[in-house]
Amino acid sequence: MDFYEMAGKMAVGSRLRKLSDILTENAAKVYDVYQVDLEPRWFPVFYTLSKTEGLGVMEIAQSIGQSHASVSQIIKKMKKKGLITEVEDKADGRRSVVELSAKGKQVSVRLEQQLIDVKSASEELLSEMQYDMWKSIEEMEFLLEQRSLFDRVVAKRKEREVKKVRILDYADDYQKDFKLLNIEWIEAYFKVEKTDLHYLDNPKSHIIDKGGHIFFAEYEGEIVGTCAVARMDNETFELAKMSVSPKARGKSIGWLLGQACIEKAKALGAKRLFLGSNTRLVPAINLYHKLGFQKVTGPPSPYERANIQMELIL
């Protein structure tokens, strides 16, 4: 079993399964010894019925954590062996009430002996352990309920991806990216306006040279996002032209760009950062909130699409 060594902790699941298989195999052997005429797989159903008489298929399925189809099949087999009886529910024509038959009850008595031994052997095994397996199981179930392995993996992926993002300062080479990235999302939701082209075609003269700044996000050698801070007056800057390529979503690029812009605005002496957006752009608005922006009613924006104004006091 080289694989488990190579795969290491990645394969906790497989390893747990292997362990449970060993235990199941052992349990099957136990039935032989005690000569209890019961398939080991039937045990959960049988045991549930021996503790509570008169259950429906669904109830049993829920109790043992399997599908109703599985229980239905098991019951069919157990009925063939004469271990249980099935009666129609008088109050509810859909339900069929299952009970241990006389023979089933006899088996149950014999099974009791076996269970006593299995129980004490299992308990002894667990008590011998320095590392408490029982508590480990409980803890892992709890931790996974709080946050599934899937969510954890996705988080790790993001963490790793974010590290691969570099935030770059403006360079003339990036002008094309600046335009393309913005056109892309504007066209998807609205129409490109004159004011847009004004900035997108001449970022250097209209933003940089007027004392603002533009950042770019690079991911795997490609420019996948941008954001600008434009000077409005000595104390007020505008956060604008935030845009992240759809194929680079989920890497916190918007947040990284936003943070960079806020820091830059502070460094440039801004006391207040302003932005205009549209409420249809829900993820964007959420991001601005996360960055600390609050809704305000400000002067009318030069953009038709802007129906919300936000600001951040620095």
Add this chain to the structure above:
Amino acid sequence: MDFYEMAGKMAVGSRLRKLSDILTENAAKVYDVYQVDLEPRWFPVFYTLSKTEGLGVMEIAQSIGQSHASVSQIIKKMKKKGLITEVEDKADGRRSVVELSAKGKQVSVRLEQQLIDVKSASEELLSEMQYDMWKSIEEMEFLLEQRSLFDRVVAKRKEREVKKVRILDYADDYQKDFKLLNIEWIEAYFKVEKTDLHYLDNPKSHIIDKGGHIFFAEYEGEIVGTCAVARMDNETFELAKMSVSPKARGKSIGWLLGQACIEKAKALGAKRLFLGSNTRLVPAINLYHKLGFQKVTGPPSPYERANIQMELIL
């Protein structure tokens, strides 16, 4: 999932399985996200091949701990998807050597990213735990290797059965049992001799009244074993007529009876306990050894079948 609560620690196996199922389910979802075109079930085979190129079906099967049939089926499917190539081994016509194809290697590169994230998520999950699941697994594997759950259950059963055995003193009512139990085994292996009947028909006058003693083992209201100590002289007693019903084997009844006899002999002032037996009766000889008897060359026994003499110095 009431069942797990009711069954408690008895159901460690099932519970482990449930946990591993959850993890497997999560792993399957992970594949979707990373868009790696690989069935989760193929992973062990794929991973093994990505680490070691050019393996046979048997080698892979051993490495991942599954049957060769399963690997054979998986390989068939993977070949259909173009992930692997299969070449006949030139040195050994039976073997077919399996390798990742060019496409397989591409997938492997993409998979690498995923594995990094799964690994760090798993490691993080495990490191969050107060009760170390990883060490628990290792320990349980070790303990079960040393002594399987099956063996443990059987031992518990014996322990419980032994408690149900009562050792009783001689009473005239038991004379019939005394005779029957002994006749049973003598006839199975040898022939009943005159000396046998002499004792078996008159235990009271020939054993008890001469200062010896007879014990009986009762199990579930039935006499299932017996053993006698007969006075030979003031200091020497004979352990004789040990006999346990076959249906009551595995409950240490022979040992209990032997112990009782040894104690009784001591109480009666014996310095030496003697017995004659036959080497064909291997379990009996083993029992005598366990009780402390040593082989001696003594005076010829009155029984034809006796080909070994043993004694215990008290």
Add this chain to the structure above:
DNA sequence: TATATTTACGTAAGTACTTACGTAAATATT
């Protein structure tokens, strides 16, 4: 060298589940 055993592998069939689907009864909604 002939024969028996072992090994590597594929295929078939079985098992113990699952999901998907269908039906009938019960319950909710209009």
Add this chain to the structure above:
DNA sequence: AATATTTACGTAAGTACTTACGTAAATATA
């Protein structure tokens, strides 16, 4: 009251394994 939805259940089909069996090649034994 008519209709839609939900629920309880059975059956069929699929999946991912297993064991059992068969074949051909390699190896051991006589």
